Amino acid sequence: MSRSPTAADAPAEVVLTGDLRRPARLTVAALLSWPQHGARVTFECAGSGIRRHRFTGPRLHDVLTAADPVFDPTRRKDRLRFLIAVRGADGHHALLSWAEIDPDFGRAPVLLAVSLDGTPLDGTGPQLVLPQDRCGARYVSGIEAIRVDGGYAAWH
Numbered sequence: 001m002s003r004s005p006t007a008a009d010a011p012a013e014v015v016l017t018g019d020l021r022r023p024a025r026l027t028v029a030a031l032l033s034w035p036q037h038g039a040r041v042t043f044e045c046a047g048s049g050i051r052r053h054r055f056t057g058p059r060l061h062d063v064l065t066a067a068d069p070v071f072d073p074t075r076r077k078d079r080l081r082f083l084i085a086v087r088g089a090d091g092h093h094a095l096l097s098w099a100e101i102d103p104d105f106g107r108a109p110v111l112l113a114v115s116l117d118g119t120p121l122d123g124t125g126p127q128l129v130l131p132q133d134r135c136g137a138r139y140v141s142g143i144e145a146i147r148v149d150g151g152y153a154a155w156h
Helices: 060-066
Strands: 013-018 024-027 037-045 049-057 083-088 093-097 111-113 127-129 143-149
Touching (some): 037 111, 049 127
Parallel strands (some): 013 143
Antiparallel strands (some): 013 024, 037 049, 083 093, 083 143, 111 127
16 A cells, blocks of 8 residues: 655755855755765764764765855955854754865865765765764764854854
8 A cells, every 4th residue: 555745755855044145955866966975984983983984975065155155255264254054853063164164275075975885865864974073973964954154143
């Protein structure tokens, strides 16, 4: 017997908000249309020790740049005041600075992973992956919101 689709069947969505000229809602399927990058990572998890995984997905910088942050891209220092807050469906939060992911500064290859060890993340949503981090605390699973903020406004 088939069942009717429910809200639980809807694909997970990431809402891009904040100081953006083009805020957006993105699914894992939409993120698959971006150039995909891979990362083999090893990080320490406080609860389960050393973890090793392979993630693939678009770079956070590419996705957020397409949303057109309100800073002046010709003025490098204007970008430095922007923060990126990431929130998972489980309430876990992580904070990054724009300078960390910007090619003119930190160039961190931060991913919005759409697969984990070859398994698609369609149902749970993308995962924030920071290959440069030794500790896995800023890895956020099931991302539901990303806020770009040049004025440090609180989450609502």
